[in-house]
Amino acid sequence: MAPIKQHKKQPAETRQQLLAVAGNLILEHGLVNLTLDAVAKASGISKGGLLHHFPSKQHLLNGLIFDLHERFRQRLAELAAADPVPEGRFARAYLKAVTMNRDEPRNKLCSILAIEARGEPAMRSAWRDSTREMLRRQSESGADPIDMAIIHLAADGLWLADLEGAFEDSPELFQRIVARLEQMTRR
The missing domain is CATH 1.10.10.60 (Homeodomain-like)
Structure with missing residues (x-):
């Protein structure tokens, strides 16, 4: 045997x-x-x-949300570390993280969960805590904290508008907005 x-x-x-x-x-x-x-x-x-x-399914979704959030935080840290200009570094990293590789499966999954699971307490909590942490980090970057918060919130709005298809007919407008926001991080 x-x-x-x-x-x-x-x-x-x-x-x-x-x-x-x-x-x-x-x-x-x-x-x-x-x-x-x-x-x-x-x-x-x-x-x-x-x-x-x-x-439960909810535990699985919460685990997926947490995992995606941690991967996003790691990506942000990598982008910020690669930026040689300290002032506004974190805002530029955040802008890049939410606007580049929009068709990548992980980014699409984040989008689906952000929209469809928005009513879930775990998702709201992760979003709130993430926003608070990012705004705090941006205020520590040496750049004007109000400008950095505006850029962060504008990037969120840009991401949401893109999710809703607002730039399907004008991808160049999307790129121009990203470029302008990136330029604002360097003032």
Whole structure:
């Protein structure tokens, strides 16, 4: 009789796999069609295994929101660190993070969750805390804190207008607005 292979448990990797599968399913079928059964089937993990990591669909969505938020924060830190001009650095990083690679799957997923899950307490809390932190960091950058807050809030509005398709007929207007906001960070 052949020995049974024991798989090492890797909870962090399993969690990330489940979040990735959930994200892909949302991109393919929409948030409203996401089910725990679909995530379990697509991931090849039993429903019991899924429920061990995420006891409900809401826990799964909260985990996905948290994961995307952390990845966004990491991207912001990378962009800010790569900017050689300290004054306004964080505002430029934020502007880049919300306006570049708009068709990247992770950015589309963030958009879907931001719009469709906006009523969820975890999403509102993550958005509020993130905005407060970013406004605080921008005020510490040495640039005028009011100007940096205006740029941050304008970038959010630009992102939301883009989500709603406001620039489908005029992508050059979108780029011109981004360029103007970026220019404002250097005053």
